[in-house]
Amino acid sequence: MDFNEQRKQKTEEMNRILCKYFPEETGEERLLCEAMNYSVSVGGKRIRPIILTETFRMFGGEGSLSEPFAAALELIHTYSLVHDDLPAMDNDRYRRGQLTTHAKFGEAIGILAGDALLNYAFEIMSDAVCTQGERAAKAMKIIAAKAGVRGMIAGQTVDLVLTGKPLSAELLDYINERKTSALLCAALMAGAALAGADEERLRVLEQAGTYVGLAFQIKDDILDVTGDEKKLGKPLHSDEKNEKKTYVALIGIEKAEQKVQQYSEQAVELLDTLPYKNPFLRELLLYLARREY
Numbered sequence: 519m520d521f522n523e524q525r526k527q528k529t530e531e532m533n534r535i536l537c538k539y540f541p542e543e544t545g546e547e548r549l550l551c552e553a554m555n556y557s558v559s560v561g562g563k564r565i566r567p568i569i570l571t572e573t574f575r576m577f578g579g580e581g582s583l584s585e586p587f588a589a590a591l592e593l594i595h596t597y598s599l600v601h602d603d604l605p606a607m608d609n610d611r612y613r614r615g616q617l618t619t620h621a622k623f624g625e626a627i628g629i630l631a632g633d634a635l636l637n638y639a640f641e642i643m644s645d646a647v648c649t650q651g652e653r654a655a656k657a658m659k660i661i662a663a664k665a666g667v668r669g670m671i672a673g674q675t676v677d678l679v680l681t682g683k684p685l686s687a688e689l690l691d692y693i694n695e696r697k698t699s700a701l702l703c704a705a706l707m708a709g710a711a712l713a714g715a716d717e718e719r720l721r722v723l724e725q726a727g728t729y730v731g732l733a734f735q736i737k738d739d740i741l742d743v744t745g746d747e748k749k750l751g752k753p754l755h756s757d758e759k760n761e762k763k764t765y766v767a768l769i770g771i772e773k774a775e776q777k778v779q780q781y782s783e784q785a786v787e788l789l790d791t792l793p794y795k796n797p798f799l800r801e802l803l804l805y806l807a808r809r810e811y
Contacts, residue, residue: 521801525568528798532564532571532588539589539642553623553631554638558596561614566705567592569802573709573723576796583712586646587657590639591708594665595701597635598674604628607678636665657708660720664704673697677762685763691732698738699731706730719792726788726803733781733807736774739764741811743771782807 519527536558541551567588574584603610603618604625611621620628643658663669673696680689706723715723743766765774785803 521798521805524798525802525805528568528572529564532567532592535567535585536564536589536592539586539593539638541638549623549627550630550634553619553627554634556622557600557619557631557635558593560616562592562596564592565802565806566595566701569702569705569799570709572796572799572802573706574713576792576794576799577710577713577715577719578794579709579713583646583650583654584709586642587654587661587708587712590642591661591701591705593635593639593642594661597632597639598665598670598701600628600632600635602674604632607674653712653714656711660708660711661704664700664707669696669700669704671696673700681762683763685768687765687768690763690765690768694732694735695728698735699728702731702734703727722788722792726785729781729785729788730803730806733778733785736765736778736781737807737809739766740771740774740778741809742766778807 540555540558541547543551543555570588570591571584599613600619602608603613604620610618612618618628619631623631640658640662643654643661647654647658665671673693676689677693677697680693685693703724704727706727707720710720710723742764765777769777782804786800789800789803
């Protein structure tokens, strides 16, 4: 089976896992649950939860222990997108070719759905911690830190505060390392932690995740200028519209492409230093740099 078939199969598998964690759309909170489930189900490549489960397997993990953490990570990622699309942030009405959550359900429900997705992610993980113990607790701690005030939220905050202002490459890296790399680091590290990886190997994975995230974000910035709007499922030039500084604006498309290649190769080189191998995971990290949407 080639890589694309494997990726499709693993995405479908992850969608089935996610469906098990959808809250029932019943009771007085039915509308909230409907908005939450809509936000998660409108598409996505499921990159982060797949990376988590593949890293878990690479380090010898067996069984379904990774599933609640993979689901929780995707819920956290989704909440961040729901809030990112809000009028106070990027004010986007379409994502993946579908109405964004606030555009479909209204701004207030959009805010609450994002809040609920984040909280629900920790409900799912805490249930696993109560039954699975120390490794599960370590994985939840990693995800919490990478999603939190010195992780993803820090990156989103600095990005918002500095919108329309001059940015150095160093400051742009600060934003990208937190806004984008953080959850990819969490995926690699939490998957390994669930399988019992030691601190030294977690640090290698953290650095690899940082490089993956930088490559991923710069590729996103390039696709915002050169991509196919139908494949992307959202309008092009949103960064320019929102006055966001990117590597494309800073150094041009050609040099930005070189950065993507550089960071991708560095990530894979680090992965190759580990004594465990997962050819699909290795190929997935390279795919993120050459994707078309």
